[in-house]
Amino acid sequence: MSGLLQNIELPEANLPWLFALREKGREAFLRQGLPTAKTEAWKYTRPRDLQVDDFVMQTSPCHCSDECDCEHHSHSSLDDALPFDCYALHFDNGHLRHEHLPLPRGVQIMPLSDAFSFADDIKSRLGKTLNLDKYPFAALNTAYLNEGVYISIAKHTRLDKPLALVYHTHSCHDNLFFNLRNLIVVESGAQAELIEYHHYSGAEKSRYFANIVNEIFVGRDAVLSHYKLQDEAFKAVHIAFNGVKVKGGGAYRSFCLQKGANLARNETFVSLTEEGASTEVNAAYLMNGWATIDTTTDVEHLAPQTVSSQLVKGVVGGEAKGVFQGKIHIAPHAVKTEGHQLHKALLLTDTAEVDCKPELEIFADDVKCSHGAASGELDEEQLFYMRSRGIGEDEAKQLLIDAYLEDVLNTLPDTSVKQWFASKVK
Amino acid sequence: MKTPLLEIEDLCARVQDKEIIKGFNLTINAGEVHAIMGPNGAGKSTLSYVLCGKPGYEVTSGKVRFKGQDLLSMSVEERAREGLFLIMQYPVEIPGVPVTTFLKHAINAVRKHRQEPELDTPSFLKLIREESKKLGISADMLKRPVNVGFSGGEKKRLETLQLSILKPSFAILDEADSGLDIDALKVVADGVNAERSDSNAMLVITHYQRLLNYIVPDFVHIFADGHIVQSGGKELALELEESGYARFVKENN
Numbered sequence: 001m002s003g004l005l006q007n008i009e010l011p012e013a014n015l016p017w018l019f020a021l022r023e024k025g026r027e028a029f030l031r032q033g034l035p036t037a038k039t040e041a042w043k044y045t046r047p048r049d050l051q052v053d054d055f056v057m058q059t060s061p062c063h064c065s066d067e068c069d070c071e072h073h074s075h076s077s078l079d080d081a082l083p084f085d086c087y088a089l090h091f092d093n094g095h096l097r098h099e100h101l102p103l104p105r106g107v108q109i110m111p112l113s114d115a116f117s118f119a120d121d122i123k124s125r126l127g128k129t130l131n132l133d134k135y136p137f138a139a140l141n142t143a144y145l146n147e148g149v150y151i152s153i154a155k156h157t158r159l160d161k162p163l164a165l166v167y168h169t170h171s172c173h174d175n176l177f178f179n180l181r182n183l184i185v186v187e188s189g190a191q192a193e194l195i196e197y198h199h200y201s202g203a204e205k206s207r208y209f210a211n212i213v214n215e216i217f218v219g220r221d222a223v224l225s226h227y228k229l230q231d232e233a234f235k236a237v238h239i240a241f242n243g244v245k246v247k248g249g250g251a252y253r254s255f256c257l258q259k260g261a262n263l264a265r266n267e268t269f270v271s272l273t274e275e276g277a278s279t280e281v282n283a284a285y286l287m288n289g290w291a292t293i294d295t296t297t298d299v300e301h302l303a304p305q306t307v308s309s310q311l312v313k314g315v316v317g318g319e320a321k322g323v324f325q326g327k328i329h330i331a332p333h334a335v336k337t338e339g340h341q342l343h344k345a346l347l348l349t350d351t352a353e354v355d356c357k358p359e360l361e362i363f364a365d366d367v368k369c370s371h372g373a374a375s376g377e378l379d380e381e382q383l384f385y386m387r388s389r390g391i392g393e394d395e396a397k398q399l400l401i402d403a404y405l406e407d408v409l410n411t412l413p414d415t416s417v418k419q420w421f422a423s424k425v426k
Numbered sequence: 427m428k429t430p431l432l433e434i435e436d437l438c439a440r441v442q443d444k445e446i447i448k449g450f451n452l453t454i455n456a457g458e459v460h461a462i463m464g465p466n467g468a469g470k471s472t473l474s475y476v477l478c479g480k481p482g483y484e485v486t487s488g489k490v491r492f493k494g495q496d497l498l499s500m501s502v503e504e505r506a507r508e509g510l511f512l513i514m515q516y517p518v519e520i521p522g523v524p525v526t527t528f529l530k531h532a533i534n535a536v537r538k539h540r541q542e543p544e545l546d547t548p549s550f551l552k553l554i555r556e557e558s559k560k561l562g563i564s565a566d567m568l569k570r571p572v573n574v575g576f577s578g579g580e581k582k583r584l585e586t587l588q589l590s591i592l593k594p595s596f597a598i599l600d601e602a603d604s605g606l607d608i609d610a611l612k613v614v615a616d617g618v619n620a621e622r623s624d625s626n627a628m629l630v631i632t633h634y635q636r637l638l639n640y641i642v643p644d645f646v647h648i649f650a651d652g653h654i655v656q657s658g659g660k661e662l663a664l665e666l667e668e669s670g671y672a673r674f675v676k677e678n679n
Contacts, residue, residue, distance in 0.1 A: 380481065381518045388478050388514075389532035389588060390506035390539065399531065403522025403571075 003053045004177065005029060010146045012116045017123055018145065025142025028132035035136055044323040044355040045265055045294040052237055052263075055177035055209040057144070084416040086164040086195060093169055094147060094178025094210065106157030106190070108150075112181055115150035122150065125183060129215045129243025130269065138241045141179045141213045148181040153190040155219075162193035162227075162417065169200045169208055169232065176208040181215070188219035188247070195417065196228040198238065198260070207235040214242045220274070221249040227417060229424060232260035234289060240266045248274030248303070255412055257421055258293045259286040265294035265323075272299070272306035282411045283312045286401075286425055287320040294323035297341075301334040301367075310341040313408040315401050317348035327359040328371070334364050341371040346404050348378065348397075398426065428455040430491075431596050431627045432477075437488035438652075439476045446472045448652030450488070454596070457624040461638055462631045463663060464649035465671040470631045471515060473649075474600045478512050479505055492596065507539035509626075511594035513585040513618075515601040520572040525584065528572050529554060529591065536592055557590045561617050578605025579613075586617035595626045602630070603637040615640030635667040650675045 005026065013019055034052065035042030082088060089109065090097040096111050103109060115122050132139040151163065165182065186192055196214075200206060210232065218224050232238045238261040244252050256266050270279045285293045299308040314322040328339040345354040358371045378400055386396035405425050412418040432454045439447040446469040454460050464470050476483045477490065479502040490497040497505060520528065533553075534544040545553070558568060561583045573581050582602060589597055599618065603611055618641055622628070630641055638646075638660065646662040647654045648671070655674045656662070 379518075382520050384480050384502060385514070385518045385520070386528070386532075387502040388480075388506050388512055389528075389592065390503055390535040391528075391531045392503050392535060393501075395531060395535070399523050399527070400520070403520065406522045 004034075004055060004057075004140060005143060006057055008057055008144070010144065011113055012146075015116055018116055021127055022143055022145050024127075025132055025139045025145065028139035029136055029143055032133065032136040032139065041134075041296070041325070044321070044325070044357070045263065045292050047237070047239075047263060052209055055175045055237075057177045057179075081166055081168075081197060081199065082164055082195070083420055084162070086162040088164040088166050089149060091165070091167045091180070093171060093176060093208075094167075094180055096147065096149060104157075104160060106154035107159065107163075108152040108154070110150050112148040112150050112183065113146055115183065119150050119152070121152075121185065122183070125185065125215065125217060126181075127215070129217075129245055129271070130213070130241065135241055135267070137211050137239045138213050138243075141181060141211050141241075144179040145181055147179065148183070150183045152185045153187060153192050155187045156189040157187075157192075158190065159192040162195045164195040164197060167196075167198045167210070169198075169206070169210065169236070170202040171200075171206045171208045174207050176206075178208070178210060180210070180212045182213070184214060184216045184224070186216075186218050186222045186224045189221050190219065191223045193225045193227070193417070196226070197231075198229065199231045200233040200236065200260075204233055205235055206233050208233070209237040210239070212238075212240040214240070216242060216244040216252065218244065218246040218250040218252050218277075220247045222247075223251045223253070225413075226252065226254040227412065227421070228254070228256040228266070229421065230256065230258040230260055230264055230266065231424070232264065234260060234262060234291070236261045238264040242266070242268040244268065244270040244279070246270065246272050246274075246277040246279060249276040251278045253280045254282065255408075255421070256283045256295070257286070257424060258283070258295065259424065261291060261293070263292050265296060267294075267296040267298075269298045270300065270308070271302060272308065273302050275303045275305050277303065278307040279309075280411065281308070281310045282408055284405055284408045284425070285314040285316075285322055287314075287316055287322060288318040290319050292321045292323065294325070296323075296325040298327040299329070299339060301328070301330045301337045301339060304334055305336045306334060307338045308340070310343075311408050311411060312343045313405055314343075314345040314354060315348065315404065316345060316352040316354055319349070319351040320353070322352075322354040323356075324354070324373075325357045325359075326371070327361070328369060329361040330364050330367050330369070332363040335366045337364065338368040340369070343373045345375040346378065346401070347375055401425070430454070431456050431493060432497075432629075433489075433491040435489045437476070437490060438486045439472065440484050440486055441472060441482060445486070446652055447476060450653045452647065452654065454627045454629060456595075456627055458645065459622065459628045459630060459641065459643045460645045460647065461643035461663065462629060462647050462649045462654075463633060463635075463666055465675060466633060468650050469652050470633070470649055471600055474512055474598045474629075474631060477505075477598060478502060478510065503535065506594075507536050509595035511589060511592060511597045513582070513589060513597065513599045513602050515604055517573050517581045517585055519574045519576075521574050523572050525568045525570060525572055526551075526554065529588065532588065533591055553591060554587075557587055560620075561587055561590070562613055563587055579607065579610030582606055582610065582614050583617075586614050589621055590617060593621070596628070597621070597626070598629045598631065599641070600631045601633070603632060603634065611637070611640060635663045638663045648674050
C-alpha cells in the first residue's frame, strides 16, 4: 500500500473520538488507495503519474540543519510576504509557528491539537463537511489529524482586517509531506475575510507534498470571504479540499488563484443547507511548463432560494494542462434557486491543454441554472494591432492576458487584497 | 537634396498561396505625401500590411529600405518604433484593455526605443488630454476599451490620436475615409495635416478621390494588379474620378 500512510504516533491519541476519527480516515484511504485514471473524479488529474508514493511525513518541526541556508532560519524576512494589514498566522513546512498574535474581541484561534480538548464544538464539526469515501486525500488527511488551526468568530463579530494563513515551505530535503486541517467557524451574523497564501522559499526545485483540508461553517446571515493564492514551488504537489456548509442567509465567497506546483488541485464542496444561503466560487489559474492545475467545484443546493455562481478563468502555456470540473446539484425541494457556472481558458501554445467537465444535476422545477465553457487562443489581430504601435510581443500578450483575467479579478472587492492578486497574475 | 524615407524595389508578396504584390516600385522622400489609388481587390491593403510586417503576409522577393535600413528584417514592433505607422481601415477591438493603458504602453515603447525617458502618468495624461481635445475625443472614450463599441468615426479619431502622439516619420493611411461622414472626415484630415512636415512623409491609400480634397497629395499612383500602372501629380486623381479605373486595369490585362 501507499508509502504515504505510515505508522506515526500522533498526540492526543487518548481521546477516543479522535482516535476513532483518525482510524476511519485511515481505513477510508486504504479502501480507496490513490486515485487512478479509472477514478472518475480524478480522470484528468492523475496523482499516480507523479509517483507521490515516495513522500515522507515529517513529524519534527524543524527539518533543516544549522548549515542549511534556506530561509527557515530567518523568519523575519518572510513576515513581509503580504503587502496589506492583516492578522497573520504562519506555518513553516506545515507546522504552525507558535507566536503571540493579538486578536480583536470575538475571535478565537488555537492550534488544532489544543482545540481537540478545548473547543466545545470540535466533535460536532470536525469531519462533518466531507465524505471520507469520496475524497481519498481528505481521508489521508484525516488519518493524520493533528496540525492546523481552529478559528472561531463569535456571533455578530466583524473583523476589521483579514485573517491570513501564510504557508512557508522551504524544504531543503526532498519529499517532505505534510497534512494540515483547519476548522473555521463563522457564527451567525459575523463577517470575516480569510486569506490563504501558499508559497515557498529557498530551493525552487524542492519537491514536497502539501495536503490541506479546510472545513468551514458559515452561520446564519454570516459572511466569509475566502481568498487563496497557491504559488508553490514548481515541483511541488498541492492538494486542497475545502468543505463548506452555509446556513440560512449566510454567504461563502471564494476566489482561488493557482499558479504554482507541478500537480495541484483545489477542490471546493459547498453545501447551501438553508433558505437564502449563497456562494460564489471563483477561480483563476495561470500556468506554464508541464504542470497540471485542477480546479474542482461542487455546489449543493439543499434549500429553496439558494444562489450560487462560479466564474473560473485559466491561462495555459507550455505543455501544461488545466482542469476544471464543476458541478451544480439542486435537490428536489430546492425551488427558486439559481446556479450559474462559467469556465473559460486561454491556450497560449499548441501543446497546452485544458479539460473541462461541467455537470448539472437538477431535481427541482422553477430554478434558474446556466453553465458555459469555452477555450480559445490569443487573438492574432489584436496582437498585431498592438505590435504595430510599437508594443513588444510579450508586453502585448501580457496586456491581453490581464484583460482576459479582468472579470474574474473583479469578483474581488476593490481593496489592497485585489491589488495583491492583480500583481500576482503578471 | 531629397532624403529618401522609404524605398521599395521590385517587391513581390503573397498571402497564403496567392501572389498579390507583383513587382512594386516606389520611392518616397521626406516631406512628400503620396497617394495610391486603385480598384477594390488590387492589393492596396496587402501592401500596407506587408510594409508593417503583419504575420501571414509573405515577401517572396524585392527590397524595402526605411531610413536606409532593411525594413523587411525588422519585427512588427521594431518597424513601429523606428517610425512606421499604419492608420488601419478596420481597427480591431480589444476588450478589457482601456484606451489610456494601451496608449501609455505604446508611447513608452516608442520613447524607450528613441532613448527618451518614459512618460510618467501626469505628463502622459496631460499630453493625451491636449491631443484628444483637438480631435474631439471625449474623456469617456479614453476610459473605454480600445475600439469596443466605437463608431466608425470614433475609431478613426483614435487612430489619428495615436498618429499625433507617436509622431511617426512615415504614416500609411489605409482607406482612412471609410466609415466616415463628412464632419468626421474633416476632423481626421485636419489631424493628419497637422502632422505633415518636411521631415516626415505619408502614403495615402484610397479608392475615392474625396479624401484627397482634404489631404492633398504631391504624387498620385494608380495601383492595379499588384503594381503601379501610372504615376502623376494630384490632377491624376481628378482624371480617375472622371474615367474610372477600367482603362488602367484593362491596359494591364
